[in-house]
Amino acid sequence: MGFKNASAIFQRYMDRILQDEIGKSCFVYVDDILIFGKDEKTHDEAFIRIADILIKNGLVINKDKLEFRKKSVIFLGHMIEGNKIRPLFDNREAIKNFPIPKNVEDVRQFHGIVNYYRKFIRNCSDLVEPIIRLTRKNVKFEWTEEANSNFEKLKKFLLSEIVLKQPDFNKPFYLDTDASNIGLGAILSQKHDDGLHPIAYASRKLIPAERNYSITEKEMIAALWAMEHFRYFLLGKEFILTTDHRALEALNTKGELKSARIQRWIERIQNFNFVVSYKKGKDMPHVDALNRISDNVLTVDCNVSNISDDNLELILQTHEDLVHRGSKAVYDKIKQLGNNSITLNDCYTTLRNFNTCKLYNPIKVKGMKHIQAYEPGELFAFDIIGPYEDRYIITDIDYFSRKAFADIIENRSPEEILKFLVKVYQNLPFKTLISDSAKENKSKFISLWCKDKGVKQHFTTPHHHHSNGRIERFNRTIREGINKQRKDIPLRNRVENTINSYNSTKHSVIRMSPLEALRPENQAKVKLNQFKYIIKMHRE
Known part of the structure; x- marks a missing residue:
């Protein structure tokens, strides 16, 4: 008998070792790994990388369960085939044969199945409400005609051939939005030869304050929320906004709308280029009541071309000239200047990530904080690795320039650590020191020295190496450098060789060596390259 949370522990372990691949070339659920690529070459390269990671971490691949280069796969109850996703047929059969619920437990079981596939169901919350109502406290379990009718409708939806398609960026997008007294709903779709096909469904509930809005305000917030929700598809392209509320036809003429709240929303809506198309509510049954479904969206990442240095600087300068x-x-201003190479999406992405108003706010990338420094010595991180030959290696890195330091210490005592920190501080004074929460790092001996020098200490969460990722990545470089050199070379020499090589080699993010990055004339370029990297990470 094992731990009851063993699966969660293993999932967390898999997420950690495959963090650089998840979302780019694979998805992982416990011990099931789905590897994908746009063609056989990228698929095979991804497989080799992932297999190498698994082997290095002592995991065994079951060759009997491997399936290569499949055109369609079953994963987590879904059939994925080319650019289509649909519910798994076997599960739909189970729903077809599901008996009429006799008690609360049966209702919860059925609701769990429906909820898992609700992204394929229109009006899901409306349909399930009479059924789920029976699970509430102080409600007598009585299977009504309404509950039975909706029960059959839900089964019919899940047995139908509802398919979500991937986007084609050569075709225009259609965004259908709607609002009710309960929530907001939206469908992003594109027109094909056989009609409109959904790319993604999305919805959210209204918060209590929003439920007091007027009809026009609810419809407008539905449009704004949907645009921002699907912004990676819509920015920089003209799209068709379909609504059943005529007042939204005045979105681009804000003088006609007197509400200050709406005026603020319009300022955000102006980031998008769209044409409003009015349809009667009866002609939009596919959106009506999607507004009652909780957030549940299936999307596909899109790639956007890189912004050149000249264009990036022009966007930032224009932003300053226009007072933010x-x-x-x-x-619009850049277009007036005659530059047609910059898109609206370029402006949005740049200002969202490189806005001086947000300069010192940590930027989230893939759910993690991407810590940035904006001058040498602003942020330093150190760590201790080993033992190597009964000794330890202490490492230190400047977050701005990526310049690294390392030395051999006899033990992990605060005295040994402080000797190293003093030496580094004399070479490059630092303002903030990041380290893990080991007791030696928190010693009064080190804290008093930091206080005397005006250095702030920051300790990362125990057993969470991601929060000090830059030093962890450098530690990997040190380990590889030491292990790849001949063992007859003294350890100290191997460490020095690795450090010298690292500091004089071009870094992929700042696009110059750490030693070059410390030169005053290069520091503006370092900042620029850092932000370009952040923008790239957001796109990916």
Whole structure:
């Protein structure tokens, strides 16, 4: 008998070792790994990388369960085939044969199945409400005609051939939105030869304050929320906004709308280029009541071309000249200057990530904080690795320039650590020191020295190496450098060789060596390259 949370522990372990591949070339659920690529070459390269990671971490691949280069796969109850996703047929059969619920437990079981596939169901919350109502306290379990009718409708939906398609960026997008007294709903779709096909469904509930809005305000917030939710598909392209509320036809003429709240929303809406198409509510049954479904969206990442240095600087300068106006205003001004190579999406992405108003806010990338430094010595991180030959290696790195330091210490005592920190501080004074929460790092001996020098200490969460990722990545470089050199070379020499090589080699993010990055004339370029990297990470 094992731990009851063993699966969660293993999932966390898999997420950690495959963190650089998840979302880019694979998805992982416990011990099931789905590897994908746009063609056989990228698929095979991804497989080799992932297999190498698994082997290095002592995991065994079951060759009997491997399936290569499949055109369609079953994963987590879904059939994925080319650019289509649909519910798994076997599960739909189980729903077809599901008996009428006799008690609360049966209702919860059925609701669990429906909830898992609700992204394929229109009006899901409306349909399930009479059924789930029976699970509430102080409600007598009585299977009504309404509950039975909706029960059959839900089964019919899940047995139908509802398919979500991937986007084609050569075709225009259609965004259908709607609002009710309960929530907001949206469908992103594209027109094909056989009609409109959904790419993604999305919805959210209204918060209590929003439920007091007027009809026009609810419809407008539905449009704004949907645009921002699907912004990676819509920015920089003209799309068709379909609504059943005529007042939204005045979105681009804000003088006609007197509400200050709506005026603020319009400022955000101006980032998008769209044409409003009015349809009667009866002609939009596919959106009506999607607004009652909780957030549940299936999307596909899109790639956007890189912004050149000249264009990046032009966007930032124009933003300053316009006193920090929005991306649409910046885009319009740049067009007036005669530059047609910059898109609205370029302006939005740049100002969202490289806005001086947000300069010192940590930027989240893939759910993690991407810590940035904006001058040498602003942030330093250190760590201890080993033992190597009964000794330890202490490492230190400047977050701005990526310049690294390392030395051999006899033990992990605060005295040994402080000797190293003093030596580094004399070479490059630092303002903030990041380390793990080991007791020697928190010693009064080190804390008093930091206080005397005006250095702030920051300790990462125990057993969470991601929060000090830069030093962890450098530690890997040190380990590889030591192990790849001949063992007859003294350890100290191997460490020095690795450090010298690292500091004089071009870094992929700042696009110059750490030693070059410390030169005053290069520091503006370092900042620029750092932000370009952040923008790239957001896109990916």
